[in-house]
Amino acid sequence: MDAIFVFEQLLNGLGYGLMLFLIAAGLTLVFGIMDTMNLAHGSLYMAGAYVAARVHEASGAFVLAVAVAVGVTVAIAAVVEFVVIRRLYRRDHLVQVLATFGIILIADDAVKAIWGVAPLLASTPAALAGPVDLFQGLPYPSYRLLLIGAGLAVALGLYLLVNKTRVGMLVRAGASNRQMAEHMGVRVGGVFAFVFALGAALAALAGALMAPISAVQIGMGEAILIPALVVIVIGGIGSVRGAFVAALLVGMVDTAGRAFLPPALRAVLPPSVAADLGPALAGIAMYVLMAAVLTLKPAGLFPARG
Amino acid sequence: MLQMKKLSVALALCGVAALNVHAADIKVGIALDLSGPFSALGAEARDGFELAIEKLGGKLGGQPAEFIRNDFGGNPEQANQLVARFLQRDGIHFFTGPIGSNAALAVGPALFAAKVPYLSANPGPSAYAGEKCNPYFFAQYQNDTYDEAAGKVANEKGYRNVVLIAPNYPAGKDHLNGFKRLYKGGVKDEIYTKLGQIDYAAEIAQIRAAKPDAVFFFLPGAMGINFVKQFVGGGLKDIPLIAPGFSADEDVIQAVGEPMLGVLNTAHWTHDLQNPANTEFVAAFRQKYAGRYPSVYAAMAYDTLMAMDAAVRDVGGKIEDREAVLKALKNPSFKSLRGEFQYGANNFPVQNYYLREVGKDAEGRITNKLVGTTLEKHQDAYVGACKM
Numbered sequence: 001m002d003a004i005f006v007f008e009q010l011l012n013g014l015g016y017g018l019m020l021f022l023i024a025a026g027l028t029l030v031f032g033i034m035d036t037m038n039l040a041h042g043s044l045y046m047a048g049a050y051v052a053a054r055v056h057e058a059s060g061a062f063v064l065a066v067a068v069a070v071g072v073t074v075a076i077a078a079v080v081e082f083v084v085i086r087r088l089y090r091r092d093h094l095v096q097v098l099a100t101f102g103i104i105l106i107a108d109d110a111v112k113a114i115w116g117v118a119p120l121l122a123s124t125p126a127a128l129a130g131p132v133d134l135f136q137g138l139p140y141p142s143y144r145l146l147l148i149g150a151g152l153a154v155a156l157g158l159y160l161l162v163n164k165t166r167v168g169m170l171v172r173a174g175a176s177n178r179q180m181a182e183h184m185g186v187r188v189g190g191v192f193a194f195v196f197a198l199g200a201a202l203a204a205l206a207g208a209l210m211a212p213i214s215a216v217q218i219g220m221g222e223a224i225l226i227p228a229l230v231v232i233v234i235g236g237i238g239s240v241r242g243a244f245v246a247a248l249l250v251g252m253v254d255t256a257g258r259a260f261l262p263p264a265l266r267a268v269l270p271p272s273v274a275a276d277l278g279p280a281l282a283g284i285a286m287y288v289l290m291a292a293v294l295t296l297k298p299a300g301l302f303p304a305r306g
Numbered sequence: 307m308l309q310m311k312k313l314s315v316a317l318a319l320c321g322v323a324a325l326n327v328h329a330a331d332i333k334v335g336i337a338l339d340l341s342g343p344f345s346a347l348g349a350e351a352r353d354g355f356e357l358a359i360e361k362l363g364g365k366l367g368g369q370p371a372e373f374i375r376n377d378f379g380g381n382p383e384q385a386n387q388l389v390a391r392f393l394q395r396d397g398i399h400f401f402t403g404p405i406g407s408n409a410a411l412a413v414g415p416a417l418f419a420a421k422v423p424y425l426s427a428n429p430g431p432s433a434y435a436g437e438k439c440n441p442y443f444f445a446q447y448q449n450d451t452y453d454e455a456a457g458k459v460a461n462e463k464g465y466r467n468v469v470l471i472a473p474n475y476p477a478g479k480d481h482l483n484g485f486k487r488l489y490k491g492g493v494k495d496e497i498y499t500k501l502g503q504i505d506y507a508a509e510i511a512q513i514r515a516a517k518p519d520a521v522f523f524f525l526p527g528a529m530g531i532n533f534v535k536q537f538v539g540g541g542l543k544d545i546p547l548i549a550p551g552f553s554a555d556e557d558v559i560q561a562v563g564e565p566m567l568g569v570l571n572t573a574h575w576t577h578d579l580q581n582p583a584n585t586e587f588v589a590a591f592r593q594k595y596a597g598r599y600p601s602v603y604a605a606m607a608y609d610t611l612m613a614m615d616a617a618v619r620d621v622g623g624k625i626e627d628r629e630a631v632l633k634a635l636k637n638p639s640f641k642s643l644r645g646e647f648q649y650g651a652n653n654f655p656v657q658n659y660y661l662r663e664v665g666k667d668a669e670g671r672i673t674n675k676l677v678g679t680t681l682e683k684h685q686d687a688y689v690g691a692c693k694m
Binding site for chain 2: 005008009012013015016019112116117118119120121122123124129130131139140141143144210212213214215216217218219220223224254255258259262275278279280282283
């Protein structure tokens with residue numbers, strides 16, 4: 001195990017973490033600010049991936065595909081918000097979970113009706129298909145570097161939006177104390193619609209960017225939702241900064257668990273025990289992290305509500 | 307006059323009733339995976355069944371037949387309920403359908419107790435090949451035989467150091483053990499991943515560091531799609547990939563595209579296998595389904611109904627004589643798409659296994675191409691444990 005291998009795994013952890021951040025950021029905004037549990041966030045991710053894959057396939061232009069995917073998904077989200085979500089803001093979480101779970105089922109069947117059950121072809125843009133040599137002895141997938149760049153750019157953009165703009169101030173006000181913000185004259189309805197659209201745009205962006213390196217198929221949204229929920233719980237619900245830190249933590253812990261744990265166990269345990277234990281421990285590493293964080297800080301690392 | 311009218315109405319009703327009874331002579335229960343974890347494969351199987359029903363004109367062995375098709379969502383519990391309904395309400399004579407081994411294992415006991423032949427269109431779990439073998443179960447192949455063939459391919463290609471990768475669940479271990487059964491070289495590393503894993507960067511870095519001659523992967527569905535895309539994107543396309551046919555069939559190929567080119571995989575059937583029945587089937591399938599090539603799932607669904615058709619014909623339509631039906635099924639008289647085969651003592655086929663390589667056809671479409679025969683008249687490893 002040399003330095004290059006360790007460096008490569010750190011880079012992998014960073015990449016996976018940033019990808020989780022794209023999804024978790026939208027989820028934490030919606031949950032933290034609107035106090036609404038939106039399980040259908042994964043369906044928006046799926047919509048982004050499907051639309052991007054189809055547009056990319058038809059036009060050959062990847063940037064256009066991502067832009068169309070974000071636009072279409074935001075439009076879908078606006079309709080969903082108007083028809084369903086808006087009625088849920090003041091209901092309890094169980095009702096929200098039931099209703100948005102219903103949306104997942106409808107979304108999965110809608111995708112099945114439009115595109116069929118078979119997973120869709122989503123190719124990597126030709127210019128980024130191969131690896132680049134970061135330095136001697138480490139070819140790294142150029143598309144993953146793009147993902148890392150995009151993740152960092154979104155993180156920076158969100159930081160500026162939330163901390164430096166007027167809209168961001170309203171969002172923060174709504175997140176820390178909604179009632180007080182309402183009394184101070186913030187039009188909460190408008191802020192909510194904006195936040196929901198922003199969350200949808202982030203989910204669609206994540207879906208569109210993930211499509212070339214993952215399977216575009218029904219259920220992809222549910223698969224990604226679980227680590228995303230772990231991230232927002234660790235980070236503190238409603239905090240974008242928390243989601244960022246937690247996503248990187250989860251990405252690193254998960255990758256390190258898979259990369260270093262099995263060989264480490266093999267060095268100290270008999271092979272048959274290590275073979276069973278290694279993958280099992282690596283699989284639960286992120287949940288152990290969550291349990292540890294919640295024991296020490298029950299509201300997460302950066303709770304939005306003081 | 308009135309009497310006459312009544313009589314004729316009664317007669318007409320009798321006629322209708324008789325017709326109904328007759329029209330529902332032979333019943334086939336087909337449990338489909340149209341939703342749930344295997345829905346993409348379930349859709350393939352459905353297309354194969356429908357083509358067969360069309361070809362047979364809705365009959366079996368010349369007798370009117372009813373094909374009852376229901377979705378069970380890939381859920382073994384729902385499969386059980388559906389089979390109970392098939393047995394009690396519909397009184398089926400044959401059963402087929404499920405894609406997953408878990409569903410196949412769940413529905414078996416009820417069908418065997420009711421003496422209804424279960425012709426598996428896809429899975430061949432090791433339990434049914436060995437200790438729990440049953441005269442009412444007929445398989446298309448045993449699950450591990452694809453991996454055994456892949457192990458032989460690795461020997462023939464001269465690979466000495468291979469990395470194996472599979473999800474961390476019982477079937478994943480079974481498939482890797484199947485590979486090791488005939489493979490003679492060394493195993494550099496055995497990687498077990500989380501079920502449903504999305505990101506494979508950590509494993510790919512491990513493979514890069516291990517510098518193997520080849521990588522054998524069993525990663526069904528989305529996991530395989532993710533893995534192959536990321537493997538090739540990571541610049542490892544010079545390391546050959548070997549897989550059992552399940553991880554490199556049409557569903558995966560069409561979703562991965564170019565990165566699939568060159569993947570070696572093994573199966574007991576391929577769409578360019580040369581025999582008249584297969585040529586006719588592939589042409590009919592491509593005509594009906596917009597030029598798409600059939601997968602193993604579609605081909606075996608089609609084959610299954612052809613086997614039932616032949617058995618009904620061989621017993622002269624006397625479907626209630628179960629012993630005769632079993633005998634006819636065991637000695638199939640139809641032309642299978644895979645060519646010649648026989649059933650072994652455990653009702654699992656003794657047949658050839660082929661090496662396929664993903665390439666491009668004349669029209670530039672990416673698909674599997676037949677390379678050659680890897681195992682001839684091969685029998686599964688479990689037959690010795692079957693006492694039947």
